[in-house]
Amino acid sequence: MNQVTRTLYKKYPKPEAFAYATPSELEQEIRPTGFFRNKTKSIMGASKKIVEEFGGAVPHTMAELLTLPGVARKTANVVLGTAFGIADGVVVDTHVTRLSGRLDLSNNTDAKKIEQDLMP
16 A cells, blocks of 8 residues: 555645546556555545535544545544544554454444444
């Protein structure tokens, strides 16, 4: 992923470039990451929405981020925390799911419920 983004952001430096890219070209750029067709749709859709509805700026709230194609709570929490320093939730991936159960922090298997259990 890091190797792909290194060249990708040079070719597509702003959301507008992603939003109005040629889908087949973008697919080839991100092909090494896997699931490139779905990722292309999500990247282009999210970028288009960022350009057209958010004035070219990535939204700063969970509710707004969740309206972007391809963005769920895990991604939104990563963006909020990493890009904006906003701790609005907990990033729940497979490792957090497994450890929260082993440490008796949550008995749930659903990521959203685990996140709610871990928030306090």
